Amino acid sequence: MKPGELVEHLRVRPRMFLPDDRYETMVAFVSGFDAAVDGTLLREFSGWCLDRWEHPESGFHWSALIRERALSCESDRTVNLSSDPDASVKSLLLDLLQQFFEEKDRSGKG
Numbered sequence: 001m002k003p004g005e006l007v008e009h010l011r012v013r014p015r016m017f018l019p020d021d022r023y024e025t026m027v028a029f030v031s032g033f034d035a036a037v038d039g040t041l042l043r044e045f046s047g048w049c050l051d052r053w054e055h056p057e058s059g060f061h062w063s064a065l066i067r068e069r070a071l072s073c074e075s076d077r078t079v080n081l082s083s084d085p086d087a088s089v090k091s092l093l094l095d096l097l098q099q100f101f102e103e104k105d106r107s108g109k110g
Helices: 003-012 023-036 045-052 062-075 087-107
Strands: none
Touching: 003 045, 003 087, 023 045, 023 062, 023 087, 045 087, 062 087
């Protein structure tokens, strides 16, 4: 399965791959997929996110950076009364992964 296909499956059919709806579970699954390919899938993902947000260097894992970003964006909007408290952060993660993989494919690094 190609990385972009994985992202689309997680977006459309998350429970086919994940036992629950928590952001942490999605992060664990994506990290496991990355580990299965010797860490090559997400090698530059943290730096790519930081560059995209014009954020200084950070020692935080990409999952923490994305949660922080989603929460800061959410605080600028009205309260999210979704039945899934992690909906916005999971959506941001999947959007970023899709864009990251598309850029890697275009540059020939994927």
